[in-house]
Amino acid sequence: MKLITAIIPEEKLDEVREALIEAEIERITVTRVSGHGRQQEIMVQRGKKIVPNLIPKVQITIACNDAFEDITVDTIIRTARHGAGEVGDGKIFVQELKECIRIRTGERGGQAI
Amino acid sequence: MTWKRSLRLAAVLGAGLPLVAGGSAPVNDTGTTAWMLTSTTLVLLMVPGLAMFYGGLVRTKNVLGTMMHSFSAMAVVGVLWTVVGYALSFGPNALGGLIGWSRGLVLLRSIDHTILPAGVPEYAFAMFQGKFAIITPALIAGAVAERITFRGWVAFITLWVLFVYCPLCHWVWAPDGYFFNLGAKGAIDFAGGTVVHISSGVAGLALALFLGARHGYPKTAMAPNNLTFTLIGAGLLWVGWFGFNAGSSIASNLETARALTVTQVAAAAGALTWMLIEIIREDKPTSLGMASGILAGLVVITPAAGVVQVGGALTLGAIAACTCYGMIMLKNRLGYDDSLDAFGIHGTGGIVGALGLTFFIRGSWWAEAAAKVPGWGLLAQLKVQAFAVGTTIAFSVVMTLLIAFLVEKIVGFRVTEAVEKAGLDHDIHGERAYGLNNLN
Numbered sequence: 001m002k003l004i005t006a007i008i009p010e011e012k013l014d015e016v017r018e019a020l021i022e023a024e025i026e027r028i029t030v031t032r033v034s035g036h037g038r039q040q041e042i043m044v045q046r047g048k049k050i051v052p053n054l055i056p057k058v059q060i061t062i063a064c065n066d067a068f069e070d071i072t073v074d075t076i077i078r079t080a081r082h083g084a085g086e087v088g089d090g091k092i093f094v095q096e097l098k099e100c101i102r103i104r105t106g107e108r109g110g111q112a113i
Numbered sequence: 114m115t116w117k118r119s120l121r122l123a124a125v126l127g128a129g130l131p132l133v134a135g136g137s138a139p140v141n142d143t144g145t146t147a148w149m150l151t152s153t154t155l156v157l158l159m160v161p162g163l164a165m166f167y168g169g170l171v172r173t174k175n176v177l178g179t180m181m182h183s184f185s186a187m188a189v190v191g192v193l194w195t196v197v198g199y200a201l202s203f204g205p206n207a208l209g210g211l212i213g214w215s216r217g218l219v220l221l222r223s224i225d226h227t228i229l230p231a232g233v234p235e236y237a238f239a240m241f242q243g244k245f246a247i248i249t250p251a252l253i254a255g256a257v258a259e260r261i262t263f264r265g266w267v268a269f270i271t272l273w274v275l276f277v278y279c280p281l282c283h284w285v286w287a288p289d290g291y292f293f294n295l296g297a298k299g300a301i302d303f304a305g306g307t308v309v310h311i312s313s314g315v316a317g318l319a320l321a322l323f324l325g326a327r328h329g330y331p332k333t334a335m336a337p338n339n340l341t342f343t344l345i346g347a348g349l350l351w352v353g354w355f356g357f358n359a360g361s362s363i364a365s366n367l368e369t370a371r372a373l374t375v376t377q378v379a380a381a382a383g384a385l386t387w388m389l390i391e392i393i394r395e396d397k398p399t400s401l402g403m404a405s406g407i408l409a410g411l412v413v414i415t416p417a418a419g420v421v422q423v424g425g426a427l428t429l430g431a432i433a434a435c436t437c438y439g440m441i442m443l444k445n446r447l448g449y450d451d452s453l454d455a456f457g458i459h460g461t462g463g464i465v466g467a468l469g470l471t472f473f474i475r476g477s478w479w480a481e482a483a484a485k486v487p488g489w490g491l492l493a494q495l496k497v498q499a500f501a502v503g504t505t506i507a508f509s510v511v512m513t514l515l516i517a518f519l520v521e522k523i524v525g526f527r528v529t530e531a532v533e534k535a536g537l538d539h540d541i542h543g544e545r546a547y548g549l550n551n552l553n
Contacts, residue, residue, distance in 0.1 A: 010174070011535040014333060043543055056545075 142232025155356025162349025174536025256317025306416025314460020383410020425473025
């Protein structure tokens with residue numbers, strides 16, 4: 001099992017989510033997050049330039065069986081990217097997932113996902 | 114605006130000079146003036162109220178952009194009205210009565226010393242009317258929320274006020290206007306059923322059809338970001354509406370109190386009816402339903418506040434809630450994207466009010482009308498009302514589409530898909546509504 005965490009641009013959430021559903025990956029968790037990478041966003045307030053050091057992004061967390069890793073990652077890359085790719089398009093982290101338990105039934109492992 | 118006051122006003126506005134009746138100029142009445150200044154302030158309060166109402170209904174990424182639609186009307190029309198708007202609306206007939214015009218009224222120069230026969234400085238009247246000109250285009254924004262450019266919007270409301278609002282205002286409220294002189298006692302539009310609500314409502318519908326639906330509508334859920342804003346906005350609108358309706362008597366007397374009473378009653382009846390509909394149909398009374406019912410009741414009583422009694426106001430409020438609710442259901446079936454139901458509530462409620470009021474007019478009004486034109490009855494007045502409503506709809510739709518076409522061609526009206534997805538707040542205004550979303 002894998003735990004896939006993707007940090008994507010806010011405005012891409014709908015597109016990514018719709019594409020994931022189309023690829024039959026329907027169990028996801030979405031969080032609003034802030035952070036910084038290489039992207040800089042300049043805001044102007046009353047004529048003064050401000051560079052916020054934290055930029056809002058959306059984090060998607062997906063737990064999946066190994067067979068679904070590639071399609072999940074590929075779908076996110078395809079839909080979260082701006083055109084040919086821009087700074088700020090985000091990152092995907094893939095980790096091994098030790099256990100998964102469905103609270104309702106107590107099922108464990110791949111079938112609980 | 115009532116018939117009697119306006120006839121008295123006729124001589125004043127016609128000449129743009131103080132009226133000298135019976136050798137003595139009108140004297141300032143401090144009580145009436147104080148109420149008119151209060152009303153003017155109350156009507157302005159409706160604009161930030163509307164901004165909150167609409168601002169709460171859109172998605173998080175479009176809150177500021179949507180509120181700016183209302184606030185930009187305060188800035189743009191606030192200037193435009195004093196420069197030429199008042200002259201175009203309340204000057205004597207020009208171009209065969211299509212519009213008013215008086216050079217003296219440009220920058221309100223000729224009214225510097227004018228006290229109207231109602232005992233009110235004309236400045237108070239001009240500012241009171243100016244607030245109506247501000248809120249009317251702001252109402253349209255609800256139909257096309259979340260998908261228009263800011264510069265396109267500013268260009269649109271500038272042209273719309275000049276070429277739609279000012280002519281309509283002149284026809285309905287200027288003493289020499291078309292609608293003012295229809296039938297026995299004119300088409301009844303106390304505080305703006307046709308001029309404000311029908312014209313903006315149908316303009317919104319035309320614009321929504323012209324620009325097309327938002328990306329993903331109706332498949333994607335587009336949930337309101339903050340209904341507490343919407344409720345506060347509805348509350349501010351209700352309070353402000355007392356200035357809107359009761360102020361439209363341009364007096365501080367029995368008629369004012371009547372208008373205030375029926376406004377209160379209709380809003381409450383509208384809210385209650387909407388609640389009941391939701392309890393019966395969905396089992397859950399929603400806060401958005403409460404806000405919508407309040408608005409439906411307020412809109413429907415706007416043209417009627419001068420002529421109906423409490424029973425009529427209750428009935429009209431209830432009917433408005435039912436018809437507006439039905440219209441929104443119909444919208445969901447038909448699939449056009451009147452995003453925040455500007456047509457569903459203002460257009461529908463305005464039409465119901467302008468026609469429906471005919472059935473609830475108080476007896477003394479009929480007596481006065483019959484004294485002017487013998488045999489004047491319900492059917493005759495209904496024809497006058499229907500003519501005013503039909504003309505307003507046709508004029509507003511045609512002119513709105515023309516203006517929208519020009520704006521789209523010249524400055525661009527609909528935002529690009531990328532901007533629509535990222536949100537108006539960030540891409541057009543470079544801001545975000547809620548700091549909470551960002552740990553900064």
